[in-house]
Amino acid sequence: MSSAQNVSTAHATATKAVSTRDSILSLRGLTVELPPDADRRHALQNVSLDLEAGRILCVVGESGSGKSMTAGAILGLLPEHVNATAGEVFFQGRNLLALPDDELRSVRGAGIGMIFQEPMTALNPLRTIGDQIGEMFTTHTKLSKKEIEQRVLALLADVHLPSPEQAIRAYPHELSGGQRQRAMIAMALALEPAVLIADEPTTALDVTTQAQILHLIRDLQRRKGTAVLFITHDFGVVAEIADRVAVMQHGVLVEQGEVDAVLNHPVHPYTRALIAAVPPLLPPPARAVSQDIILDLQHVSKTYRSGGWRRRRVTHAVSDVSLSLPVGGTLGIVGESGSGKSTLARCIVRLLKIDQGQIDFQGVDLAKLGKRAQRTHTRDVQMVFQDPYGSLNPRKRVGELVAQGPIVHGVPREQAMARARELFELVGLDPQSLHRYPHEFSGGQRQRVGLARALALGPKILVADEPVSALDVSVQAQVLDLLARLRVQLGLSLLFITHDLRVAAQICDRIAVMKDGRVVETGTVAEVFGAPRHPYTQALLAAVPGRGWQPPAADRAAA
């Protein structure tokens, strides 16, 4: 690296890298130290990476692996009290860690562009898209107003935003999530940077939008020859987009190599475990499911009305949905955000009142019950929530949270606590931890607490609203296995709501696909995944990232 240390002059213009070396951005022994009160000493430890010109390097890891810190360290955008203490980051022959602030600023945006996870918060809500992209030019170049507008229009056309003339004057809230991310990409690419860093750019997006954005990034990268450092937690995305892969665990780079080698022949045990935890898209052999129906929805509709009394906006969140859940079976409801799947779940547990239709549970129409009867019926239908952090009251001990349900239904306290203890064992938690508070548990453990709480009332039906989507892939696999075990052990019928088709394929017996509040297709998993009939189902399946790649795992038996 002796030639690289030959620091170029401060007045070097940020043009395309003219380098004989293949690697355009290289990290050498990068170590980032955390403040003393953190749970570990280093955010990154001795990380060495090479990003080659014109290729896509995916950095994969679970939460806390330090993958986002890597991006932050490169651009000098680390949180307060977190500093790079050793190593170098070479970009176009300069060590970025040693650059003074004002020189680093000229690298940011011009030399290295960045896209963030959440385009809504990364964009300023009070300024138009055109204004914000134009700012890239006013900061880094001396173009005239007219020229800037021309460039911005060209960029917006480049990222395939429909009608760039309108988009340039639009405010962020007027665009959809996918469009905002396109605008962010346009902004990042405005000055044709040699390197683009993308930090989970598609995580907040729906699967079909995600497929489009991935395609766009791939396409732009090919056309402009940009090198892309792509940070993600999703192996499907890796399979879709990467040329090279680097796997991180606890701030250490455990494995890197060409995409085919890492995905199909992983060497490091951690990589193997991670890949084994990725649910395959192929459904396991069908289980025998009873013909009897435990829950029958007939023409259920739920409409939201908002706004004032003159210009009311009416949203048909759920319209005319008829579904049935067999005894002991698992019905998956899949769909993108806004499809009404969560609203439907909340209607079934009666957090929401339905406008029309009936919810028939063993001959009783749950929708018509009075308040008192409803409370006694809550024990039959219980819910597991999505957010392991938000669904547990932070000011109550977990034992109390689990025992609370039985107690309000008249079980004596002693007995309820004993039951909570049993349930903790059942869901794989230490019964000794009953007296702890939710914040002392990890995400996966909290989700188990939530499950124990739902099971405490001995429900016949469990409604699970995206129970694993906030969890890391390895934890997700454990929780799914637990659910699969419990439904057999306790004879539960499961209503499983998810946006993740891979997860749905693994746990569901039947699947209902929802779009805009309607069920567009139902069938067994094999039918829906094998021969989808509705064009929307086909589009959803086609959009699953890495659908062409089958994780080479045999150790995780199909549940």
Next chain:
Amino acid sequence: MRDFLTRYRRNPAAVVGLFLLLGVIGLALTADLFFPRNPLSLAGRPLQWPFTNPNLWLGTDQTGRDIAAQIFHGARVSLVIGLIATVISIAIGVLVGALSGYYGGWLDDALMRVTEAFQILPNFLLLLVLVAVFGSTLPTVIVAIGVVSWPPAARLTRAEFMSLRNREFVEAGRTLGLRDARLIFQEILPNALPPVIVYASVIMSVAILLESALAFLNLSDPNVPSWGNLIGGGRGVLRVQWYVSAIPGVAILCTVLGVSLVGQGVNDALNPRLRHR
């Protein structure tokens, strides 16, 4: 809890506030020890300057009462007024805010109109009206102060409830079959309370100031040795014997400052992310 104390201790302003407040509490606790006599009884020649008479080291007011004794006993009155009025106003505010924020709809509309009715009147004016109508004994003054200062607490609680009522842990409670009262008081309220508690310190300072303002206008209870009464009494001799009003003024300043700094310190210690601003 230990984290909380460490963070609190790191904030110098908060520590100063705590000492001021402890000082005032000290005055109140030792009042009977140092001044066992009725502080409103005649102690000597009127209008003696401070530090001229070793027995009456803060001097006497225009009717010959010991100023030091009134300061010590007045600390009790001020703290009692501050505490009880605060409890009253927080109780009303939390109840109104909780119901309003939890149920929404017409109940929210109705309660908020009532709250606004209280808010559009300057609260001192309203206080004057209440005292004029119900008389100016200490209990009525305290209740009146509590009754005029709850609207902001209600609005704060309402906002907290509105953001908390649709959290998943509340929905989870609902799916378990919990009754509304349980959801409101056991699930949501403990999570909504911290900002309200911090706001209580503001109410407490305002309550103490309101009482002094009433006393300055001779509308507070004349039969208790409050700091406000002392200031009000000194009004007539303000141009020459200014110390009669100034000494209790300083006492009020210290109390209000102490309470506010402690409130601010508690707030900062509860929100560690704001520390580095």
